[in-house]
Amino acid sequence: MSASARVRIETSGNGTAPVNGDGAWRLQAPSRDAEATRRRSAEAVFDVRSLSVSYNGKPALEDVTMRIEPALITALIGPSGCGKSTFLRTLNRMNDRVAGFAHSGSVRYRGRDIYDPAVDAVEVRRRIGMVFQRPNPFPKSIYENIAWAPRNLRLKGAMDERVELALRAAALWDEVKDRLRTSALALSGGQQQRLCIARALAIDPDVLLLDEPASALDPIATAAIEELIVTLKRRYAIVIVTHNMQQAGRIADRTAFFGLDRRDGRPVGTLIEHDETAVIFTRPRDRRTNDYVTGRMG
Ligand SMILES: Nc1ncnc2c1ncn2[C@@H]1O[C@H](COP(=O)(O)OP(=O)(O)O)[C@@H](O)[C@H]1O
Ligand SMILES: [Mg+2]
16 A cells, blocks of 8 residues: 555544645645635535546536535435536545546645645545445455455554444444354345445544445335434534435435536536525525426436
């Protein structure tokens, strides 16, 4: 792992200010304006400006500007194909692995541009964890699913304790504490998804990105996941894509509505409106948001 060789992104004790691990990005003293910008955007977890994304030259997302605040749940909603997953993946550089991906604009995480060439993508993904639509545990024991990443990253502390804490934080400990050495694949879908959340928490992230984490689950497992996500917001900034508007209404403090615009006859995703969830659902500013949340579109 090359994380230590490059610029590290860390959050200090109060979880708000970015500090640099090895001082590399102090080499170029920022101008006073740049310093002020850095401070302002450090107050947000993410400060995304004029972000556009394309795949193989085809625009997928255009001109998104959005701030995401700490200790809140932000839901991303909108019709299929409007770029919700694309946006989420740009927040921890998960798109880097996608062939043909290109972006413009900036994504600042706690004041630091995560696409700065000096920033290590591995370190970014360590700070900003991600959970996907389909539970994807490794074909290993429950214990090994949690222990794998902290061991690879050589995180300090006793592993048994780390595994227990992660499983407790994901509200799974009581259900699995007597079978930690059995296969994760024998768990139910809902348990597997909570295991994936535990796995993400085990490396002490700061942010959790969730892409439709409950869409493959039954209503009871979904309720457990929703309850869990709400408990997690005290410690982590959470951004969740959901196609379930009731879910956004139940758990999200802020909601961002993405829609499809047309450019040269082609559909391209864009951010239409971002506000308190109650505003989005009851008195949105944009007619397209209203049409969507009242079921007239999408
Ligand atoms: N890996 C990819 N390669 C090429 N095109 C992609 C890829 N992922 C998404 N797209 C395209 O980007 C657009 C937005 O997709 P996506 O972000 O998955 O939307 P959503 O999550 O809102 O359904 C779509 O037109 C989709 O086909
Ligand atoms: Mg998606």
